[in-house]
């Protein structure tokens with residue numbers, strides 16, 4: 106049974122802070138950091154935004170582009186490491202806000218930065234088994250890096266939603282698989298505000314090993330090589346890692362560029378690969394092939410071999426803002442406003 | 456606010472569910488039990504209707520002395536918005552410069568956090584509006 | 593229905609009264625009114641008390657018997673009724689008292705109003721004030737009372753060309769009047785630039801466009817006209833007392849530049865009094881926000897619709913103008929203790945009609961009008977008093 110993406114939608118909050126501005130506070134070399142990370146600025150959620158509101162915005166953008174009746178969405182999965190509640194699902198808020206209640210399976214997922222792609226796989230299973238007509242998978246985050254922590258330069262907010270189904274598929278998912286091990290490179294304990302990480306340990310044994318292993322498995326399973334693809338999207342905690350892993354695997358910068366959004370909005374965590382994939386779908390043509398590998402600390406990678414179909418021409422892509430339009434719609438703020446917006450200032454009574 | 460007081464308004468707050476009078480066709484938001492025009496004739500004929508969430512600013516004010524729970528957001532714009540479907544409602548205008556808020560400006564509904572009961576309490580979501588993104592068809 | 597007169601009035605000073613509790617305030621006002629009417633408390637056979645939010649401000653509901661109790665009248669066991677109609681609570685209490693006497697059900701009735709506002713924080717204040725608008729569909733989304741009036745002001749400016757300076761003229765004029773009122777909270781004059789340069793509360797309204805939340809109480813004694821002469825040689829007749837309502841939310845109104853409830857109440861009040869707007873010598877109107885006064889003088893027929901700003905700026909509504917408005921200083925300078933305001937307006941009209949308004953006396957005043965608004969216009973009350981009888 107054919108199965109894939111029926112529609113998609115992304116959302117990026119409006120406010121930005123530059124790496125240079127954050128570096129100014131900590132007396133670091135802003136230009137050097139910005140260049141090294143290949144990140145200019147990162148998005149900041151508004152006072153009134155969280156993973157639930159970002160998920161709703163992205164999902165509504167997906168719905169407005171297609172003709173799917175929300176009542177036919179039988180499963181809703183929200184992948185995030187920053188669900189607004191520790192206990193109480195984001196998914197029910199989302200399902201209610203798009204009219205997919207009450208006959209739907211709903212759950213929140215967490216797998217660091219790959220919970221969104223995990224949701225896509227789960228939806229595929231349910232669609233392929235015939236249990237549901239459509240599934241909605243969202244990856245969204247309003248991630249926080251501790252002040253002065255290297256993560257602070259990139260931890261941002263955004264997300265994307267995919268309607269997965271077997272009819273009117275705009276991008277067929279030919280193959281998906283995962284590579285998973287127990288590798289504690291990044292974590293956040295219950296009740297803690299900020300995550301912690303293993304420093305350089307997050308690189309070679311974590312990000313690079315999982316993505317390259319997953320990618321190689323996917324090439325083998327799909328019988329493909331890098332030149333078979335017009336686009337490649339890798340998890341993008343910064344701009345440097347995906348470029349390096351892409352090069353190692355044999356992809357050119359041209360294949361990576363359309364899906365590399367992190368330089369302009371930072372690392373949207375569970376939203377990172379989904380936003381990158383949305384940006385590619387904004388411009389992709391029928392017959393083009395997309396290679397996707399996400400990465401979630403802890404650790405695992407989900408790989409997808411995708412082919413864009415003729416159906417994409419029927420999708421009302423301009424009925425919702427493109428990723429580029431969201432990237433361009435921005436307002437930069439300084440560190441003080443950023444600290445206020447992110448609740449980093451201790452208020453009376455706290 | 457208590458949880459059930461918020462919870463029972465979720466259809467209106469999340470999805471702009473209004474009512475339409477089966478007798479005269481008037482659309483109201485929030486939904487009414489009785490049509491103010493038809494009154495008795497409308498009993499039993501009021502139907503739910505999902506509003507488009509698109510409309511126009513009728514008037515506005517920039518709040519600088521805020522109610523409890525809204526203090527950190529000042530200055531913020533509150534507006535009366537006449538929806539294309541008929542009714543007028545009161546909502547915050549977000550994600551723009553305050554100077555861009557004008558009478559007659561086209562706006563569209565977005566889904567946002569409105570209030571929270573406390574730092575450990577329930578979060579109340581609902582509609583706010585943003586200036587319509589002109590490039591989107 | 594028989595004719596009803598006001599035979600005594602009394603009020604506290606309005607302001608930030610740190611030493612006085614709600615019960616201290618209303619007791620003081622009531623005692624003064626009883627003394628002014630030359631009667632003893634035991635003559636009173638009914639009490640009406642207007643308060644908007646005693647429960648939220650000081651945690652006390654069931655205000656009416658408390659007031660009677662504090663006045664030392666608990667052993668008279670008279671019926672005591674609390675009236676709530678937003679910041680028109682005092683005016684509605686007055687009207688209920690009027691109806692009780694006019695109908696013959698009661699002989700001698702006290703109508704009071706009180707609010708003890710300043711015990712709460714400023715953001716709590718914003719919340720409580722907005723309880724008289726729609727909690728679920730206005731306040732829930734972050735609308736404050738001042739922002740709703742700000743929207744009316746913005747619309748009025750947009751449609752009629754009303755200017756910021758015209759709004760300021762209302763505040764300047766009311767401060768000038770307040771200087772002459774010993775009970776006023778603000779007894780200092782201001783200049784137009786003071787209003788324009790003051791901090792914004794809700795654009796386009798600044799601090800000086802908003803009446804100050806205050807503590808205070810006021811009370812009046814009513815009896816039948818025929819009996820009134822026993823107590824006073826200058827009884828003031830209630831020529832009309834009319835109340836009207838409208839949608840609770842501003843966004844559901846037919847027009848936000850006019851208050852239909854006020855227009856209707858005024859029309860009926862003029863008919864009941866058998867006069868036209870031209871016959872009114874002075875008026876106390878609802879200037880909780882300066883735009884409120886501009887809309888009021890239009891809706892009451894003292895200025896053409898859309899020309900209220902011009903009337904305010906040209907001096908037509910000043911003490912010496914064609915139609916003096918808010919000779920007491922209005923809510924802006926006298927202060928606005930929500931439930932007490934409506935009664936304080938009546939007191940100003942009574943003092944003017946009795947010729948005892950001191951430095952702010954309007955010469956030869958025969959008809960005085962008091963207009964009060966609850967919330968953004970969901971309740972409107974228009975009372976017309978007649979003196980010189």
Ligand SMILES: [Zn+2]
Pocket residue numbers: 476477478479480481490491492493494497
């Ligand atoms: Zn009808």
